[in-house]
Structure formats: C-alpha cells, structure tokens
Amino acid sequence: MSTTKKGFALRTFKDAGTEKEFEGGKTHDFEPGEFVNFEAAGLICAPDKAPKAEQAAKTEAAKS
Numbered sequence: 001m002s003t004t005k006k007g008f009a010l011r012t013f014k015d016a017g018t019e020k021e022f023e024g025g026k027t028h029d030f031e032p033g034e035f036v037n038f039e040a041a042g043l044i045c046a047p048d049k050a051p052k053a054e055q056a057a058k059t060e061a062a063k064s
Contacts, residue, residue, distance in 0.1 A: 003032065004029040004030060004031060004032075005029070005030055005031075005032055005035045006027050006028070006029060006030075006046075006047050007027065007028060007029075007030045007035050007038065007039065007044035007045065007046065007047070008026070008027050008028075008044060008045050008046070008047045008049070008050035009022040009023060009024045009025065009026055009027075009028055009043065009044050010024060010042070010043060010044060010045060010050075010051070011024040011043070011063055012024040013038075013043050015034070015038075022043075022044075027047050027050075028044075030044070
C-alpha cells in the first residue's frame with residue numbers, strides 16, 4: 001500500500017515521466033519519491049510552508 005504526501009505546487013508544471021500535470025497554487029497528493037524530487041527541484045513545498053494565495057498567483061503570472 002502506497003502512502004501519499006500532500007504538497008503545494010508553487011507553479012503549474014507537468015511531470016515529464018508520467019505526463020501528470022499539477023496546477024500551481026493548489027495542494028496535490030504526491031507519492032513519497034515524487035514529493036522529494038519535486039521539492040528538490042523547487043516545484044513544490046509542504047502545505048504549511050506555502051506562500052499566501054495572492055503571492056502564489058503573482059508568482060505563477062510572472063512565469064507565464
């Protein structure tokens with residue numbers, strides 16, 4: 001049985017290996033290995049460390 005971990009997507013991104021897309025500014029469930037990799041890449045953070053919603057929206061808009 002696999003246990004997932006919640007993570008906050010700092011921006012919208014697509015996992016190249018699985019083709020799954022994660023919408024920025026929202027919390028998603030990740031496999032433990034995904035969480036470690038995406039966090040190290042700066043794509044996600046723990047939900048309790050997530051920026052305020054308006055800051056996340058500004059970050060997403062600036063990258064688009």
